Amino acid sequence: MGQVADGAAPANAPASELDAGDSSSEPQSRGFLGRIFEVFSGTEAEPSQEAAPAAAMPAPAPLPGMGNLRKMRVGDVALPKVEIVAVPVSISREELVEVFRAQGYSRMPVFKDTLDTPLGLVHLKDLALEYGFGAAPGRFSVRKILRPLLYVPPSMPIGVLLQKMQVQRIHMALVIDEYGGVDGLVTLEDLIEQVIGEIEDEHDEAEGGFWKEEKPGQWIVQARAPLKEFEAEIGVVLADAEEEGEIDSMGGLVFMQIGRVPARGEVIIGENGVEYEIVDADPRRIKRLRVRLPGVAPAE
Template identity: 45%
Template sequence: MLRNGRNGSNIRETFEELIEQHEEREQPINDRERALLEKVLTIGDLTVNDVMVTRADIIAVEQRVPLKEIVKLMAAEAHSRLPVYRGTLDDAIGMVHIKDVFAATTRETNKKLSDIIRSVLYVAPSIRVLDLLLQMRVARTHMALVVDEYGGIGGLATIEDLVEQIVGEIEDEHDVDEGPLLRAADDNTVLADARVTLEEFEAKVGPFLSEEDREEDIDTLGGLVFSIVGRVPVRGEIIRHENSGVEFEIREADPRRIRRMKVTNLGDRRLIDG
């Protein structure tokens, strides 16, 4: 982690020297990698106050709101997570995840919103973006509420907001339409974009997740593969989902994320078009 202070400038200088030295090798850093490294260097002092969603723009729900209303709100706002509060936003008590809402509404349960609330982090606006990313990883949560000097809620930050500060502008420059997220191949395999949601994959190919998988805070196929191995796998690597036997052959990946994969060993599962 890069920090300013007595050693901060030395760390920055060392990092920049390493980049320059690497340029002299047979395989120099490409423009994309250089842009990412330079972006990391520039956010050392960036705080959550610089990137958070302000209080006025927070979409949240009161704990007594019926689950069916939350489904409608999530669909309208295109959010998979919402803060939950008691009475007023300043008494925020956690967040709700779309997976838990769907599970509670599609099964015959008597669960209320208060039964499926997940914890969030509460942080000061002065916390650095990189420090908050680390805290989120340790706490295994994707949302933090920013508390102002009076103890009220001043803003909100998601892990997507923080990561966007590092890779967002770079990704936008290379944002192209790569076709459908799922495509049938021969020999009963499926070519999948890592961004496809687990919900869509199971709806079009067939269920394969365990109950433990469903309890995890994972949204996409790429996120599932990452959670299995705990890192970004390399091209050509085959990752096995132990519960189902389904295998994921990595077809395209970079050091930061999985892009495309071939899903094999599907058994009786088939991709349904449409």
């Protein structure tokens, strides 16, 4: 869909060239994606994967690999609608800056009235270039810096969407349900992670370490942090004897305690009073969490 006019957003609108400026930020993408596209011609062998153990728990997320491009659908990787951070077209410049600062994203959908009537996306770079760096103050309008979004069905293979994003140079898509409403959101990074694994960028916590102490009794922890090592660090046993035999990581500990993947922002309180606040997660896995010992007040 190009820049959508006010009103309901059709699901099959053509893309625009407005997002062309992003190509310079990914100079290696064509070579990398060219190899990925070989999957569809059958020239790339699929990596073997171990059979998932039969258990009562939900099946684990597929291992990263080229085969996921054909096996997985957009609906498998999309961020659910309730977790989408979007802004109304009537937002002020100060409010928009604050949302970008609080959420840490570089792109966000823009809507009129509700998220089911999307207009496009706003990019932090465009906001900075148009209204930052000492630019003369003037009347602000998000419409002036809107970029187009892609609109795709949940049944589309992720490899097909990856090709569309590469060709049309649009790195965010909204998932549209059968009634034309918004059902989820997918970014280019979400798709690439299904092939090469989790991507850590310059904003991710503690390069070279699994946790960082924010203040006494409170840590930011990578979900893949080894459970026993973190327990030794804080001097507190977090898992009981039965759990310790089945899990190895902090993310696995939280998943085991509630039996599902928690949403971003959710707080889980263990039986021992330890709080686990989900800092970053997607529909398939936990990425980072904040661990707070009993008696430690949360930050304002």
